[in-house]
């Protein structure tokens with residue numbers, strides 16, 4: 001979290017090449033999602049099951065975590081329960097120390113970013129290499145990821161070419177094929193001699209202790225196969241009851257995230273290499289991280305823990321598409337981040353996040369777990385308003401909300417983005433947003449708004 | 465934190481929760497309702513959209529065609545007894561491919577040396593437990609004589625899939641064979657070749673895993 005505010009970061013980002021690239025990338029992903037959903041008639045039924053399984057598990061989370069830990073241990077793995085980031089990082093450092101590890105490979109994981117694991121391990125003298133191509137670029141450059149599933153949406157191929165030439169000592173190239181080849185060769189050497197691999201966990205099955213790690217590149221498999229020690233770090237809410245339930249999550253994850261019916265590699269791991277196995281890690285550790293999640297569980301917005309981190313709500317969000325990921329200031333951007341971050345990390349400095357939203361309802365429309373993000377954001381707005389936090393730019397806290405509610409036709413008329421921008425200025429709606437209306441005039445291509453879903457949502461909540 | 469203290473804290477979080485009502489889980493089937501299709505045909509069509517290749521017909525001819533295309537190179541293969549085509553490994557060796565040992569030693573130092581030898585593997589030859597028509601995926605399970613690396617480090621992965629092992633969708637397989645997943649340390653669904661679109665959203669194949677995936681159907 002930086003010391004600037006969302007509106008300052010957002011205003012700076014609007015119209016920037018980086019934010020425009022994120023917007024384009026997000027639009028592309030959401031189009032692919034729509035095509036995948038159209039091609040899969042069971043999507044709605046599966047989303048119902050996903051929601052049911054996620055909420056059921058959360059309601060009995062302590063019991064399922066206990067089951068999961070027992071199952072991992074029965075399969076020969078170790079489990080550590082980490083109350084916070086420090087405990088998690090200290091444990092992983094300890095594992096590395098005992099294993100005599102020096103070189104650590106990582107596959108992309110949000111929770112390890114959240115607990116700032118890399119910094120902790122580097123302070124402990126270890127070398128950490130991010131292996132997802134996007135994260136590798138982010139790490140080499142000292143930049144930050146702009147998107148949950150596509151961290152370098154904001155980079156051009158020329159920028160990557162210069163980075164590789166500078167940092168890896170290879171000749172400059174700017175063809176993606178060559179850049180990929182450079183990364184493959186460089187990272188393959190590192191994989192094959194790394195001592196320890198650290199991964200995240202997309203889902204964990206309590207009854208068997210199986211964890212699922214999905215990647216398209218295969219770095220998730222190499223990270224969990226080549227080094228002799230594998231440490232998997234998971235937010236404690238990742239668990240579901242059984243492998244079959246885990247399968248249901250997979251039915252919607254890839255389709256929602258990137259429009260793939262399945263991500264290329266769905267890696268299901270149950271314990272370390274078995275006695276007669278040919279390969280795989282000799283040691284397997286799972287670190288279950290709370291780090292504020294219990295507070296979320298006890299909060300009115302606890303439903304957000306049902307999130308499966310697909311990124312669809314980011315891709316569809318008109319605010320995210322306009323300001324990009326960095327404006328949100330935390331690991332988790334977009335609508336889901338605006339709900340999660342204030343509770344996970346504290347309201348201070350994040351009071352604006354619940355307002356970084358036009359309440360268009362599009363995120364609810366796409367969320368595979370049917371999380372009612374608009375209602376959760378309204379809940380947080382009310383609390384921010386009650387706290388009396390100073391928002392000089394807000395005459396009345398719910399103006400944008402009320403305006404949207406009473407002007408649903410604005411969306412209907414807004415398919416043409418340019419005309420929307422003009423109307424928004426006249427209507428004053430977007431003036432209620434933190435960075436004021438004027439910057440929105442540069443928005444050329446707002447998404448087709450989810451008019452029906454918004455109306456449905458409004459009806460449900462206000463009986464109008 | 466001690467496990468019990470951690471879980472007690474979680475419990476206290478739940479008791480204050482305002483989670484939407486969580487009914488008991490619906491015991492109904494988790495399998496999606498999908499239209500009947502010709503499984504092999506659909507599998508091949510979907511795999512092709514993912515830049516993978518399905519080979520029906522004579523499996524030996526398919527293997528020879530692949531080797532002819534790339535030329536001889538280092539091979540990492542499953543043991544014969546785990547492959548549904550008894551002379552598949554032999555075909556590679558006959559064509560001049562050298563077989564790399566797939567058993568990784570336990571000692572840290574020997575492990576490094578051994579895995580260093582995986583750098584240039586060209587071919588990976590494995591079986592496949594199942595295929596999913598809906599997604600074009602294959603299921604590959606690890607075990608003795610079935611190294612995970614064989615479907616991971618080579619540039620070209622050839623998987624031998626018995627035709628009667630193609631299921632309608634992932635959940636059709638999983639609801640029947642869920643117990644198989646945790647019976648081994650590693651089960652992986654492989655859906656086409658390794659891919660990335662990280663740089664300017666442009667699709668590139670083979671960024672970490674195989675660039676080519678050939679599924680050879682065995683009748």
Ligand code: SF4
Pocket residue numbers: 256306307308309310311312313314336363366367368369370371
């Ligand atoms: S809140 Fe829903 S749409 Fe957003 S990332 Fe989570 S699961 Fe996906």
